[in-house]
Ligand SMILES: Nc1ncnc2c1ncn2[C@@H]1O[C@H](COP(=O)(O)OP(=O)(O)O)[C@@H](O)[C@H]1O
């Protein structure tokens with residue numbers, strides 16, 4: 100049994116991670132979709148009469164790609180962080196740690212599942228709104244590209260959070276002190292260049308901003324940033340966190356005493 | 357005979373606690389090996405380093421010639437670990453857990469007959485569709501054993517499998533461990549019960565405070581502490597006992613006597629005859645094997661006096 104990649108081991112772990120959230124799909128898919136729809140109703144009924152961000156683009160249509168992206172980000176994070184953290188708490192992770200599965204295989208399996216969950220939530224929202232909102236689709240491949248990079252990025256961040264956390268409070272802290280601020284400075288509800296210069300400057304370092312801007316472009320065909328910049332910045336952020344996460348797993352930090 | 361597990365100068369420190377202070381130990385292939393020691397001796401730490409769950413600060417371990425750090429994949433294929441704690445994954449039922457575990461080891465459909473066989477042997481067949489949380493303590497323990505054996509490892513490690521289990525389960529676990537051993541597996545068992553090690557293991561290493569204080573064949577080790585205890589319930593509250601019994605008396609209560617007997621030199625029948633001669637009537641009796649504590653004290657005393 101000499102091989103360098105344990106394909107079936109990786110695939111089994113990936114399937115297990117998908118199966119895990121699928122068993123509770125009402126909480127992991129349906130609830131987040133409804134959540135976005137509620138946001139949409141509240142924001143559009145309050146704001147759509149008053150705001151026009153891009154000429155001839157209805158505010159609801161402007162808002163939707165960002166809201167979908169936020170749902171993707173949150174759910175990808177929730178998937179890997181809660182799965183790994185729980186497995187750490189009840190030591191169920193031991194079964195995986197005893198198996199001949201490498202850090203990279205481990206990483207790819209968890210990220211893969213986070214991407215599947217992110218895409219399912221994203222597609223779920225999209226399907227449930229196209230009946231009410233006339234949302235264009237400029238470039239479907241690009242939309243998938245940003246959705247995958249986004250859920251991969253947050254899936255990886257979820258793993259990192261779960262590794263460092265000793266209590267659920269710590270996971271919540273990652274959400275409240277990192278994800279939430281990044282969300283508010285991401286240009287979901289407005290354009291970054293309309294912010295005061297200081298905050299605008301900070302936002303240009305925010306990967307969420309590029310993900311949302313690029314994702315919105317995939318639908319509307321208009322964007323704040325140059326598309327190439329968004330692609331490069333998002334990909335770079337994803338690659339950087341991937342390398343960090345695989346390295347962290349390889350050190351065994353908090354997983355292998 | 358070659359070695360299944362080779363442990364060389366292994367040190368482990370957790371923050372301030374020095375859990376292992378340089379352990380060197382060979383476990384022969386095909387042997388039934390006992391790792392004995394009180395709680396906190398470092399047994400689980402050593403097991404976990406073998407398993408790759410904990411990293412040593414110093415030293416090397418190999419399993420069937422595979423270094424557990426460098427050739428970790430092959431080492432893990434060779435090992436089946438039954439952890440001390442009842443670890444679980446609440447999302448899946450018994451059969452799903454077994455299939456997943458087999459998958460992690462690269463085994464697919466072809467392994468399913470073996471899974472059925474494991475369920476059968478470990479009396480879990482009618483629990484195959486239950487979730488872990490709905491199993492009794494004994495079933496959980498048996499499931500952990502099944503999970504450890506799902507990839508047919510050559511070396512099986514049982515970390516305190518009988519701690520806190522009832523007599524019946526302990527017996528069935530012993531039988532199962534013996535069967536595995538007879539089938540050719542190398543077995544490494546940790547325990548803090550001397551009688552368990554005595555009943556099962558050919559060779560024993562004793563660990564105390566992270567150090568190995570003894571390593572020998574079981575029979576040699578027990579011969580080093582050749583005493584056992586005889587508890588006698590007496591009919592009346594006697595005061596006088598035969599002179600040559602007096603130095604064997606450990607405790608004397610009204611109607612009860614505890615004697616320390618040498619395994620080879622003192623016979624129970626002889627003692628009873630002497631008591632009879634002295635008109636002391638025995639109502640009931642039982643013997644007690646030395647506890648691990650006592651063997652320890654004995655071993656430590658031996659070490660300091662020699
Ligand atoms: N993860 C850990 N962190 C800190 N100390 C630990 C950890 N695991 C074990 N120890 C300490 O190391 C020593 C050996 O523990 P352990 O290997 O579990 O012993 P045993 O299995 O023989 O009961 C004990 O003092 C224990 O408290």
Ligand SMILES: [Mg+2]
Pocket residue numbers: 399400401440515516
């Ligand atoms: Mg232990």
